[in-house]
Amino acid sequence: MKTDDFDYDLPERCIAQEPAAVRDACKMLVMNRETGELEDRIFRDIIEYLEPGDVLVANETRVMPARLLGAKRGTGGQAEVFLLRQRMGTAADAYVATEGPDGALGSNQQAIWEVLVRPGKRLKPGSGAIVDFCDAEGNVALSAEIVDWGADSGRGERIARLTTSRPSLDEALHAVGHTPLPPYIKHYAGDEELYQTVYSRHESSAAAPTAGLHFTPELIERLRAKGIEWHTVELEVGLDTFRIVDEDDPEKHTIHTEFYTVPQETVDACDAAHARGNRVIAVGTTSVRSLESAYDRELGCLRARNREATSLYILPGYTFGVVDALVTNFHVPRSTLMMLVSAFSTRENIMAAYKHAIESDYRLLSFGDAMFIE
Known part of the structure; x- marks a missing residue:
C-alpha cells in the first residue's frame, strides 16, 4: 500500500x-x-x-472563530494566528494580574493554545513576539504571545499565550475572530x-x-x-x-x-x-x-x-x-x-x-x- x-x-x-x-x-x-x-x-x-x-x-x-488577523506589536506587520487546540491543565479561564503600559495592575484572562502562525519567520519563541487583534472599533481585544515551538514548527505550529481584558476569552474571540474556511475555498x-x-x-x-x-x-x-x-x-x-x-x-x-x-x-x-x-x-x-x-x-x-x-x-x-x-x-x-x-x-x-x-x-x-x- x-x-x-x-x-x-x-x-x-x-x-x-x-x-x-x-x-x-x-x-x-x-x-x-x-x-x-x-x-x-x-x-x-x-x-x-x-x-x-x-x-x-x-x-x-x-x-470556532479560530482565524485571527492582527498586527505584530512593535512593528505593525500583518500576522495571522490560527487556533488549533487549547492546552488543558494550563492557565485557561483564570484571571491573572498583569502590568499595563502605565504601570497599573489589571485582571486579564489567559489561556495556552496550540496555533498556526503566518509569517512563521517573524513569530518565533523567545523573540518577544506578540500579535494584537482589534475589534470593530479598533480596540485591542485579544493578544497572542508566542511562547514555544509547536509539534510541527516547520509548518508554522507554535504555542501561544492568549490574553484579554474582556470578561472571557470566548467574548474576545467572537469580537476579533473569523470562521476559518479551507485554503482551497478562495474568495467566499x-x-x-x-x-x-x-x-x-x-x-x-x-x-x-x-x-x-x-x-x-x-x-x-x-x-x-x-x-x-x-x-x-x-x-x-x-x-x-x-x-x-x-x-x-x-x-x-x-x-x-x-x-x-x-x-x-x-x-x-x-x-x-x-x-x-x-x-x-x-x-x-x-x-x-x-x-x-x-x-x-x-x-x-x-x-x-x-x-x-x-x-x-x-x-x-x-x-x-x-x-x-x-x-x-x-x-x-x-x-x-x-x-x-x-x-x-x-x-x-x-x-x-x-x-x-x-x-x-x-x-x-x-x-x-x-x-x-x-
Missing part, C-alpha cells in the same frame, strides 16, 4: 467555492460498499435509503453560518464536520417522522485530519490527537439498533472516528466516552466495529480521509466513484456534494 494509491486528479472546476443554494438539494452519489454500484440522486433522497429503526449519528461540534464572502451544521452546538473545532452541512431541520424532522433515530457525538475537529499525507508509506503518517465524546444515550441507541437488525449510519468521517474510537475491541462493545483523546488512523484492512453506512463528502487527494473511505469499501470502488463524480460535474470538497456509502 502506497500513498499514491489514494491520489487522483482533482480539476479546479470541481472544487466547490460556495455552499449549495439549498442545503439538501445538492447532488448525492449513492454507492454500494460491497459491489461499487453507483446511483445519482439528490441529498434529500437519503430518506429513501434508510429504514425505521436505523440510527443516524452526527458530530454536533461547532466551528457569504454567510459564515453556512459553514456550520444546523444542529451544531459547542464551539470546539477548527474545521467543520462537512458531511452534516447537507441536513436541514425539515429533513431531520422528516427522518424522525419515518422512525429513523438521530443521535450525536462530538469530535473536536483539527486540521491534521485533512492534511495531505507526505510519506510514501501511509502507515508512517501520524494523525495528531483529537478529543471526542460519545454519550451513553448514543451508545444505547447504537446497541439497540444492532440488536434489532438495523444499521448505524455515521454522518461524516469524524462521527466514524468517534464511534470506532469508543468501540472496546476486547469487550466487543461500544462504551460511552467523555472528552477522551483519539489518534485513530483508519486504513484499508481496518475492521469496523460499529458503523454500517456512511454519509460523507468528497475528499482531498492523498488525505487520511481518502484512506478511511477506502477502508469502508475498497480503494477500487472509491476511485471509480470519484472518477464518475468528476465526469458528472459533482462539486467536491467541503462546500461540495455528498456521497452515501451503504
